[in-house]
Amino acid sequence: MSEVQLWTYIVVGITFALYIWIGYSNRVRDTKGFYVAGQGVPAVANGAATAADWMSAASFISMAGLISTMGYDGAIYLLGWTGGYVLLALLLAPYLRKFGKYTVPDFVGDRYYSQTARLIAAIATVIVSLTYVAGQMRGVGIVFSRFVGLPIEWGVVVGMAIVAFFALLGGMKGITWTQVAQYAVLIVAYMIPAVAIGLLLTGNPIPQLSFTFSDIVPRLNAVQIDLGFKEYTQPFQSKTQLDVLAVTIALMVGTAGLPHVITRFYTVPTVRAARYSAGWALLFIALLYTTAPAIAAFARYNLIDTLQTATVANVIPGEKQDIYELVYPDGTPVTWATSWQRTGLLAFYDKNGDGKIDLRPGAAFQGRNFKAPTDSANEVFFDNDIIVLANPEIAQLAPIVIALVAAGGLAAALSTASGLLLAMSSAVSHDIYYRIMRPNATERQRMVAGRTMILIAILFAGYFGINPPGFVSQVVAMAFGLAAASNFPAILLGIFDKRANSAGAIWGMSVGLGFTLIMILLMKSNIIFGTPAPLLNDFMGISAEGIGTIGMILNFAVALIVSRMTAAPPQEIQELVESVRIPRGAQVVEGAH
Amino acid sequence: MAKQTTKPKPASGKGGGGKSRQTWTVEKAKAYWRRNLKIIGILLAIWFVVSYLFGILFANILYGVPIGQIPASFWFAQQGAIITFVILIFVYCWIMDRVDKEFDVNE
Known part of the structure; x- marks a missing residue:
């Protein structure tokens, strides 16, 4: 065994032991603890948990590499995966927290007084999370096979066992506090090699500053021209301007519509804490996201x-x-x-x-x-x-740093996977089983249902980890388009448009989700169905990653028009909308039990 | 038409004291919401300008303007917009803390 491998076993072993210990000490007994961590998570901790929840294996491992290849156009990921938090903080999180229930389908079903709307939102949640979790498992596999030397299958099994332990015992509470620890591991693992390689190439330890103020980018531009490439900073070389615009919108709005991210804002005690935790989340995310473009340029140079x-x-x-x-x-x-x-x-x-x-x-x-x-x-x-993965060796850092990067990649993949698994399983066990099929289920039956669904979801995700469908970021990016086209418009109109009614929401979500799903299947048929070439190359110049933007516009348009053509929502729904718009009273959770 | 009074639900537990709750009227609720929408509108306009305008739509126009050693549009697309996003959220939190107090709907 090499020195690096030994260190990797030690560091990964310590972090895994930490996660298990946190999971064990945060085990829960009731559904409120299981689904929303008892609504007692402080804003800063929720911010860190959100950041870990949301920064995936793709963010940690693949994103800097993608930017490095795409140059300017890498901005689609940087802007797209951060800008959505502004939408969340201003347009969704405070009001959803005031509403106070457990899931996205909870809000959609209650606000649109419709089990059909609840079911569509639950199905959208499962599809979105499933698409996303597939990418995470591939990330776990990559890190394990590269660093630990385990076969990918065994790596996935170990990862699943860890997630199963803290998710089954602790539900949202266990997941939340594990994610706080995972954020700490992943950000340290990302920053140390970034600082070292920045120091090596530019003499400045702060990557964001040397990226902007040192001559590394001009030097990279010059050397790119010499080799027959375009300037690194030249916009729209790998995508058209229109497509960059569409993909950025889809990723931003999708971020704001991702069920596992939205659910996080139910876990804080107040509306005010919901606003602040969106700020903390983005601050923690921005730390990695402003470093990634610097790594991309440094590593390419x-x-x-x-x-x-x-x-x-x-x-x-x-x-x-x-x-x-x-x-x-x-x-x-x-x-x-x-x-x-x-x-x-x-x-x-x-x-x-x-x-x-x-x-x-x-x-x-x-x-x-x-x-x-x-x-x-x-x-x-x-x-x-x-x-990203080769950075520590390029900067000639000690083997322990390489081991830390492995632990960081695993933290990123596992934290996102656990959040997704909970969102996915709660859509089935809470929204479909309890709210639609068995409204009379006892607390105990609901806990059994919740834990059973998590276990099933973990087995599902494990299957994808062993048989990964396509390229990490490509698969992940699809999930955002689906979220943008389904959940986001329904929630936004539910808060800001009192006239929005069940018919509008149902038609809007169905059209948006249906259109986006069909377009993605057609444009990615070569990956998904194995056709020799994609059945459709683009839709009016917009790629599969950006198609969610069109789906979102369709959803908004259909929902607004159909709502106006059908009866206004009943009085008590209009009062519900009034009440979510005012912060005071966030402590009250009506009808939760 | 009779004026209708919607009462915010009293907070359970801490800070649930009932001062001036009866003054909460439909007008006040509307005024609070209008103020909120205005703040959201202004902040989202900035959000749009730094990301979509400076980073994408004006990418070629701002290319010739340097920030540090790199083109301004490139800086906004890969650094500046993200930093602005973080500031925007905290500014919103800070403003809303004050607005909530002013309208007596703080928690």
Whole structure:
């Protein structure tokens, strides 16, 4: 066992023990504790839990790499995955907290006095969370196989066991306090290598400052031009302006409509705390999100610079790919390049035999067959994920830091997975079983139903972890479009439009969700159904990631028009709307039991 | 038409004392909501300007203007808008704390 692996076992083992201990000491007995942590979570803690809940394996592992490849257009993720919190804080969280029940379908069903609306919201919650959790399990697999050396299947099983422990015992309460710990682990793990690599390349320890004020970005721009790429900072190179706009809207609105994020705002004691915890959540998220673009630029510059100066010292023929051992001009070996080639996330092929590896535009290989080079002058393949994962080795940090990054990636994936699993299972056990099928169920029956559904959801997620559907970020991004097109308009109109009625909400959600789902299936048919090419390339220039924006507009339009054409909501519903608009009285939870 | 009075529900537990609750009228509720909508409107306008306008719609126009060593539109798209978002939420919290007190609906 290598030194890195030993440290990884130790660090991951300690963090897992911590999560189990937190889960055990926060076990719950009643449904209020199980679904909304007894509504006693302080604003700052809820902010940290929300940040961990919401920053996924995709944010932690893949996002900086995606930005690194997309340059300017990486802004879709940066803006899209932060801007939604402003919508949450101003438009949804305080009012939902005042409403005071447990889930998104709770609000939709009560506000629109309709079991159909409740059912649609519950189904939307399950679809959105399922799409999202699929990406998390792949993240768990990647981290385990790379760092711990476990087969992916076993990694997933271990991860599931941990989540099952604190989610089954503690429900939302156990999940919340575990997520607070997971936020601490993941942010430390993200910042240490970022600070180190920033210091190495620019001499400034604060990545946000060196990104803006040092000459690293101009240098990157210049070297990109030399190699035949466009400037790194040039907008709209990988997506059109229209598509960037649509994807950003879909991700922002989707963030505000994600059931597992919204549910978090039910766990705080007051309306005021709901507002503040949205602020804390975004502050904690922004710490990582303003660092990611800096890492993206630093790592890309470092990759290009290393390849331009290093020479090939030795080639070890391999079955899947030949391993190129590179050396810097002073003769020291480029160890991170060698070790990452072994994982299959990085591949070289010295096509022109000049003893140097050339990074150029275009695909170097035919797919991921590293024995089949293309005619392109590019000699490098790298998976986006290595931008973050290889950082500690590039910055030559101690093995314990590499182990910490592994623990951070696992924290990000597990915290998001647990929040999603709870949202998904509560949609079934609370909204469908208790509120629709068995309104007379006892507290005990409801707890059994809640725990059973979590267990089923974990098994489901485990299946996806072992048979991952497609690329992490791609799959995750779909969930946002679905949330944007279904939940968000229904909740927003429920608070801000007193005239919105059940017919409007039902038709709006069905059209929005249906349209978005069909478009995504058509545009991703190559990944989902295995058709040779997507059945549809784009919808009026908008990609599958951005299609939720159109779904959202359809939902709003249909809901507003149908509401005006049908009877106004009954008096008591209008009074409900009046009452959620006023903060005082948030302590009262009517009809919760 | 008879004026209708909607009473905010008394908070259970701490701070539930009943001062001046009878002055809460439909007019006052409307005034509170109008104020809230105005604040939301202004803050969301800023939200739109820093992200969609500076970061996306004016991406090419602001490209030539530098902030530090990088183009202004690039800075807003990858740093500035996010920082502004955080400030906007805390500003909203701070303003609403005062508005809630003014209208006597604070918790």
